[in-house]
Amino acid sequence: GKGEKGDYVEVDDIEKLPHSEQKKWEQDQIRSAFFKFGAKDSQAQEEYELLLDEQIDFIQALQLEGNKEKKEEQEKSEYRKMRMTIEETKKSLPVYPFREPLIEAIRNYQILIVEGETGSGKTTQIPQYLHEAGFTADDKKIGCTQPRRVAAMSVAARVAQEMNVKLGNEVGYSIRFEDCTSDRTVIKYMTDGTLHREFLSEPDLASYSVMIIDEAHERTLHTDILFGLVKDITRFRPDLKLLISSATLDAEKFSKFFDDAPIFRIPGRRFPVDIYYTKAPEADYVDACVVSVLQIHATQPLGDILVFLTGQEEIETCVEMLQERTKKIGKKLKELIILPVYANLPSDMQAKIFDPTPEGARKVVLATNIAETSLTIDNIIYVIDPGFAKQNNFNSKTGMESLMVVPISKASANQRAGRAGRVAPGKCFRLYTAWAYKYELEENTTPEIQRINLGNAVLTLKALGINDLIHFDFLDPPPHETLVLALEQLYALGALNHHGELTKAGRRMAEFPTDPMLAKMLLASEKYKCSEEIVTIAAMLSVNSSIFYRPKDKIIHADTARKNFFHPKGDHLTLMNIYNQWAETEHSVQWCYENFVQYRSMKRARDVREQLASLMDRVEIEMISGVSDDTSIRKAITAELPRWVIYHELVFTSKEFMRQVTEIESKWLLEVAPHYYKSKELEDSTNKKMPKTVGKSSDTK
Numbered sequence: 001g002k003g004e005k006g007d008y009v010e011v012d013d014i015e016k017l018p019h020s021e022q023k024k025w026e027q028d029q030i031r032s033a034f035f036k037f038g039a040k041d042s043q044a045q046e047e048y049e050l051l052l053d054e055q056i057d058f059i060q061a062l063q064l065e066g067n068k069e070k071k072e073e074q075e076k077s078e079y080r081k082m083r084m085t086i087e088e089t090k091k092s093l094p095v096y097p098f099r100e101p102l103i104e105a106i107r108n109y110q111i112l113i114v115e116g117e118t119g120s121g122k123t124t125q126i127p128q129y130l131h132e133a134g135f136t137a138d139d140k141k142i143g144c145t146q147p148r149r150v151a152a153m154s155v156a157a158r159v160a161q162e163m164n165v166k167l168g169n170e171v172g173y174s175i176r177f178e179d180c181t182s183d184r185t186v187i188k189y190m191t192d193g194t195l196h197r198e199f200l201s202e203p204d205l206a207s208y209s210v211m212i213i214d215e216a217h218e219r220t221l222h223t224d225i226l227f228g229l230v231k232d233i234t235r236f237r238p239d240l241k242l243l244i245s246s247a248t249l250d251a252e253k254f255s256k257f258f259d260d261a262p263i264f265r266i267p268g269r270r271f272p273v274d275i276y277y278t279k280a281p282e283a284d285y286v287d288a289c290v291v292s293v294l295q296i297h298a299t300q301p302l303g304d305i306l307v308f309l310t311g312q313e314e315i316e317t318c319v320e321m322l323q324e325r326t327k328k329i330g331k332k333l334k335e336l337i338i339l340p341v342y343a344n345l346p347s348d349m350q351a352k353i354f355d356p357t358p359e360g361a362r363k364v365v366l367a368t369n370i371a372e373t374s375l376t377i378d379n380i381i382y383v384i385d386p387g388f389a390k391q392n393n394f395n396s397k398t399g400m401e402s403l404m405v406v407p408i409s410k411a412s413a414n415q416r417a418g419r420a421g422r423v424a425p426g427k428c429f430r431l432y433t434a435w436a437y438k439y440e441l442e443e444n445t446t447p448e449i450q451r452i453n454l455g456n457a458v459l460t461l462k463a464l465g466i467n468d469l470i471h472f473d474f475l476d477p478p479p480h481e482t483l484v485l486a487l488e489q490l491y492a493l494g495a496l497n498h499h500g501e502l503t504k505a506g507r508r509m510a511e512f513p514t515d516p517m518l519a520k521m522l523l524a525s526e527k528y529k530c531s532e533e534i535v536t537i538a539a540m541l542s543v544n545s546s547i548f549y550r551p552k553d554k555i556i557h558a559d560t561a562r563k564n565f566f567h568p569k570g571d572h573l574t575l576m577n578i579y580n581q582w583a584e585t586e587h588s589v590q591w592c593y594e595n596f597v598q599y600r601s602m603k604r605a606r607d608v609r610e611q612l613a614s615l616m617d618r619v620e621i622e623m624i625s626g627v628s629d630d631t632s633i634r635k636a637i638t639a640e641l642p643r644w645v646i647y648h649e650l651v652f653t654s655k656e657f658m659r660q661v662t663e664i665e666s667k668w669l670l671e672v673a674p675h676y677y678k679s680k681e682l683e684d685s686t687n688k689k690m691p692k693t694v695g696k697s698s699d700t701k
């Protein structure tokens, strides 16, 4: 890659220097760097706009002068690769030649660890091979877990397409609040959280002949707990086959945990990926992404681009900026197809990222770390990696859960880079310095079980009859304090008695796939005769995307609309107001549009509400409404988590925020949780016995 380096430097050049020299070199770079991408104050902003114009001119010049012939040749060969039929694609995957030996190994061993580079066909092909080999005879299913909802849905859609069946029939998926399977389903993709919950109704997984715990390297909380549960089951169900499938990390560790199960390695096919680093740290990585995309588009041979961002908002900003700037450049450049992908994106939009790029155009996919290992998008040649991801963290000392943008680990950075080398030699542009990579990034990401709130997981385990959690078979045990805190929270909510045993209320709470606090609030609605209202509030709280939108040119209107919903007694009642008004318009799109409310979020709230209502039926709570006043509703909310003001979530982003706050009276605490509060304690406002735990279920990534 000489001559195309532009603003990037190859790591080899500076890695030859001694460490002290490297640091000095970097500082020199920063000092001498004419500010490259983005600047914050307004004068700098103006200069930057000018610079951008210059850059565009420069880009266009390059485009015109570029070696056209050479480029066209390369482009042609790339398109040949892309225009393969489904059958050809299946046969071209690295797993294909290993079909027979793999099935053989599965027949011979009860537990098998399958290791293979991302994109080798583990997730989409292995269940099909098993189906063809007869593992779905006798009405048994093949299950396959995914840590992410998006992956479960899109992989199921892909496999249904490959098998030429309708999604939801032979091939289906099941995720929280959405079940797209039927009696005919033989290949079932689901989130790890969903399988965890399935244990409650089918503790021996009797309907499955094979269970695949996929993307095991992601080490989500649910996947980690599943390891212990499925390992236990294989002991008394010798006919159940278990596959633990993972990218090329940790296979030995999994093997050891599963009593030295054999490892089946699918040799990867990976083209070399050149890695480039920025000379200086980036002030604004979103902006740097935009500029880098445009530079690649203008100066590099065709081939799609994958950009890793941390979340929906960032992705939307980036999409807007790219649209604006490509418009500015006009028709002088080839077409750039800009596609976002994140968890809350509607599935038809998500599916677009897999559409083949039209000839002569280039696709840029802006993704969260969904695209790191869970989803493979073909034809990616360029990866832009700013080096960040959003991560849930839980501090057991303060009881505070934080969703923060944190630097990724080296392992993640390498996975991301690897995405560029699947179909041809690729390039990865890291928007951080070689120094930062080498000395600032951690080797591996800490497993979720060691850094998040365990309330929900502990409740389900208790409901499964696993009482001794300290000695549960964990691959890596959670910190003792976190476990104790979860038990304490469940005790405060009345789900456990003082022996740590599940109470009747706890058993009912476990029926809800929400965090224990919401489950408690749902149960409490029975006593206060406001189940309809509380189900609405719970549904609105479960919508993970924002309810409102604020277009830049209509901020005042949007804020006014928002104020109109405001309920003086708190945000929970405000949420209820919004939902009820929307429901009165018969769920109108127009109404959402006029009130600056996100239709998508409301639609999701409606789906969730339906699911919750049917679960209320299961725990035999009648749906009633209109009987009670605001006070009763607030009392039921108080059961969610007793405190002076009730907050549903305390999150730490840039500073502490309480989200969804409702005013309550302290004496209500005695009423809803008499076992936990004594009246004297409540008079002393400095008392320490405050429930510390707040949390949010994590089945929605």
Ligand code: CDP
Residues within 6 Å of the ligand: 093, 116, 117, 118, 119, 120, 121, 122, 123, 124, 125, 154, 155, 157, 158, 354, 373, 374, 375, 376, 377, 378
């Ligand atoms: O699981 P693993 O990472 O080993 O690979 P996979 O997800 O089974 O992907 C195998 C192939 O299927 C890749 O070429 C993907 O691009 C393709 N695929 C697709 O086209 N559409 C999807 N929704 C999922 C996978």
Ligand code: MG
Residues within 6 Å of the ligand: 119, 122, 123, 124, 214, 215, 373, 374
């Ligand atoms: Mg996979």
